Amino acid sequence: xxxxxxxxxxxxxxxxxxxxxxxxxxxxxxxxxxxxxxxxxxxxxxxxxxxxxxxxxxxxxxxxxxxxxxxxxxxxxxxxxxxxxxxxxxxxxxxxxxxxxxxxxxxxxxxxxxxxxxxxxxxxxxxxxxxxxxxxxxxxxxxxxxxxxxxxxxxxxxxxxxxxxxxxxxxxxxxxxxxxxxxxxxxxxxxxxxxxxxxxxxxxxxxxxxxxxxxxxxxxxxxxxxxxxxxxxxxxxxxxxxxxxxxxxxxxxxxxxxxxxxxxxxxxxxxxxxxxxxxxxxxxxxxxxxxxxxxxxxxxxxxxxxxxxxxxxxxxxxxxxxxxxxxxxxxxxxxxxxxxxxxxxxxxxxxxxxxxxxxxxxxxxxxxxxxxxxxxxxxxxxxxxxxxxxxx
Ligand SMILES: *Cc1c(COP(=O)(O)O)cnc(C)c1O
Numbered sequence: 001x002x003x004x005x006x007x008x009x010x011x012x013x014x015x016x017x018x019x020x021x022x023x024x025x026x027x028x029x030x031x032x033x034x035x036x037x038x039x040x041x042x043x044x045x046x047x048x049x050x051x052x053x054x055x056x057x058x059x060x061x062x063x064x065x066x067x068x069x070x071x072x073x074x075x076x077x078x079x080x081x082x083x084x085x086x087x088x089x090x091x092x093x094x095x096x097x098x099x100x101x102x103x104x105x106x107x108x109x110x111x112x113x114x115x116x117x118x119x120x121x122x123x124x125x126x127x128x129x130x131x132x133x134x135x136x137x138x139x140x141x142x143x144x145x146x147x148x149x150x151x152x153x154x155x156x157x158x159x160x161x162x163x164x165x166x167x168x169x170x171x172x173x174x175x176x177x178x179x180x181x182x183x184x185x186x187x188x189x190x191x192x193x194x195x196x197x198x199x200x201x202x203x204x205x206x207x208x209x210x211x212x213x214x215x216x217x218x219x220x221x222x223x224x225x226x227x228x229x230x231x232x233x234x235x236x237x238x239x240x241x242x243x244x245x246x247x248x249x250x251x252x253x254x255x256x257x258x259x260x261x262x263x264x265x266x267x268x269x270x271x272x273x274x275x276x277x278x279x280x281x282x283x284x285x286x287x288x289x290x291x292x293x294x295x296x297x298x299x300x301x302x303x304x305x306x307x308x309x310x311x312x313x314x315x316x317x318x319x320x321x322x323x324x325x326x327x328x329x330x331x332x333x334x335x336x337x338x339x340x341x342x343x344x345x346x347x348x349x350x351x352x353x354x355x356x357x358x359x360x361x362x363x364x365x366x367x368x369x370x371x372x373x374x375x376x377x378x379x380x381x382x383x384x385x386x387x388x389x390x391x392x
Contacts, residue, residue, distance in 0.1 A: 048251030073199020167193030
């Protein structure tokens with residue numbers, strides 16, 4: 001019996017999950033246990049040596065000068081906007097079809113979120129929609145590399161240059177993805193715009209065992225400034241030059257992330273293997289649209305997201321649930337229609353693609369620990385649903 005199956009048998013009954021954090025841990029158990037024990041031995045829980053070591057290794061991985069660790073991916077976005085000195089009333093362009101964190105910090109800082117639409121096939125922020133939303137108050141664009149592939153950064157950088165805008169890449173779902181420019185230059189997600197942000201939330205592609213985040217910055221001064229803001233605005237202890245926040249990556253999390261970073265490329269390949277399997281098994285079914293891959297970006301498949309064309313998505317979700325297969329809706333309500341963002345004055349029909357996707361998308365389980373048997377059971381079940389409902 002393979003090691004993993006054996007361990008599973010001892011520790012718990014196998015269930016299909018959206019992500020399998022425990023199974024992933026078991027493969028690295030000795031190394032991770034040792035890394036955690038090491039932090040406890042030194043009891044250097046805040047800003048211990050692993051934090052700086054991880055930051056250097058992460059910067060090297062992404063081929064950028066500075067990685068600045070912080071407490072979570074939402075803080076990373078906030079720190080980016082504070083570091084760039086965005087001010088009350090400045091407009092920040094953000095896709096409506098994304099996780100709330102992206103827009104939340106804009107509102108929190110008293111900036112104005114300007115929601116724009118996404119591409120119906122790739123789910124990514126649509127350059128034309130950005131262009132149409134630029135005003136004299138626009139200061140920044142926040143492209144989100146949703147589900148694991150890069151937005152069209154070449155087009156976005158052109159727009160940003162033409163209007164002198166900052167570009168803050170939210171790469172919480174796409175760490176490790178790579179964008180290829182038309183001249184052949186390749187850059188990692190998060191290192192293309194002015195600043196990149198990411199999250200190490202446990203279920204993210206590079207997840208820790210709690211909350212964590214980081215920023216990617218090429219510019220030395222901006223990196224320093226963000227680091228200072230993340231540490232109560234102090235360059236020297238108890239001397240506060242800027243109004244800052246408390247946003248640090250725990251030493252324990254950094255120690256775990258150092259071990260897992262070495263596996264990141266391997267994790268990306270495993271997720272791609274699942275996506276390839278789904279593509280092959282579920283292709284050519286008119287009732288479903290499979291996730292489209294950008295020609296100029298690699299994909300790290302944080303999510304594998306179907307569009308349900310000719311039937312109610314919730315019926316498929318229930319059918320799968322009855323067979324013990326989880327599936328998730330990322331995200332059921334576009335941000336411009338969320339209650340908390342009503343005051344910005346959007347109404348239904350303003351961003352039709354985002355609204356349509358919110359009603360149709362369904363994400364299947366995808367992670368690093370799936371066996372073919374599990375994947376086949378999932379795709380057979382999807383096909384069975386379609387056949388049962390005369391949709392195949
Ligand atoms: C997860 C996520 C965030 C926030 O990260 P946290 O670490 O949970 O704060 C931001 N943006 C996107 C697109 C995300 O998926």
